Amino acid sequence: MSGAELTLPTDPQPNVAPVAPDWTGYLTTRSGFEFFTRPARPADEHQLGLFFEKVTAEDLRFRFLSSVGRISRDQLEAMTAYDRRTTENFLAYDKDHMSIFATAMLAADSKLETAEIAIAILPDYKNRGASWTLLEHIARFARSRGIATIESIESRDNHAAIELERDMGFRAIEYPGDSSLVIVRADLAGMASRRL
Numbered sequence: 001m002s003g004a005e006l007t008l009p010t011d012p013q014p015n016v017a018p019v020a021p022d023w024t025g026y027l028t029t030r031s032g033f034e035f036f037t038r039p040a041r042p043a044d045e046h047q048l049g050l051f052f053e054k055v056t057a058e059d060l061r062f063r064f065l066s067s068v069g070r071i072s073r074d075q076l077e078a079m080t081a082y083d084r085r086t087t088e089n090f091l092a093y094d095k096d097h098m099s100i101f102a103t104a105m106l107a108a109d110s111k112l113e114t115a116e117i118a119i120a121i122l123p124d125y126k127n128r129g130a131s132w133t134l135l136e137h138i139a140r141f142a143r144s145r146g147i148a149t150i151e152s153i154e155s156r157d158n159h160a161a162i163e164l165e166r167d168m169g170f171r172a173i174e175y176p177g178d179s180s181l182v183i184v185r186a187d188l189a190g191m192a193s194r195r196l
Contacts (some may be wrong), residue, residue: 021089023141025175029129033194036097037104037137040089043083044100044172048091049115051100054122062158063120065181079105086110088141092121092134101125103143104134114149119161139168143188152184 024038040048052060052071060068063074067158077087086109092102101122108115117138142150153175154162162172165184175181 022144023088023137026095026168027092027133027137029133031129032173033128034095035130036092036093036095036100037090038078039084040103042077044091045073045076045080045099048079048103051103051122052076052120055120056123059120059123062155062161063118065080065153065155069123079103086112086115088138090134090141092130100132102130104138106138108142108145108147112147114151116148117142117150117152123184126160131161132168135164135168139186139188147188149185149187151183152183154182156180156182 026034026036028034049071056061057067060071064071080116087105087107089103089105091100092104093100102120102125104117104119106115106117117135119131119134119138121134139150152161152165152170154165156162156179162182162184165186166172168186169190170184170186173183173185175183
């Protein structure tokens with residue numbers, strides 16, 4: 001398989017709610033790492049909290065653009081119980097489905113023209129292609145909703161994320177009023193012609 005391809009599970013998962021059946025299944029990275037992904041749901045709040053307890057302090061800062069010691073219940077609720085018309089949060093699991101190793105969230109404006117994305121991944125799962133594959137997945141999802149542009153606000157210190165996004169066709173622009181941040185933005189039509 002080249003790139004990320006979604007294949008649905010051969011055995012139905014009784015614990016997977018039918019929130020977005022076309023977006024639940026297995027993804028495979030270019031390196032051959034296979035993992036399961038599905039949209040979050042309210043029952044995932046506790047497990048998502050456990051995931052964020054394992055995320056490094058630096059990666060928490062990159063994800064939330066501030067120093068946070070612990071993710072609040074309100075933040076967890078916003079990542080598990082949301083308006084599915086404009087927002088989706090994909091959870092990534094090892095094939096055993098036991099614990100979350102990454103989350104990829106998309107939040108669009110009310111007109112579904114532009115969406116902000118944010119990805120967090122555990123250290124042990126970096127350098128396997130999962131971030132790239134999740135970004136491809138979320139871009140396909142955004143395109144399916146008619147969203148034309150996706151963007152991420154990044155700390156300028158988050159070199160790995162900015163490089164990955166540039167490799168995927170994002171362009172960096174200044175963040176107004178804060179020189180420590182940068183906006184990386186991609187036109188989804190342009191991304192489609194490049195790789196997806």
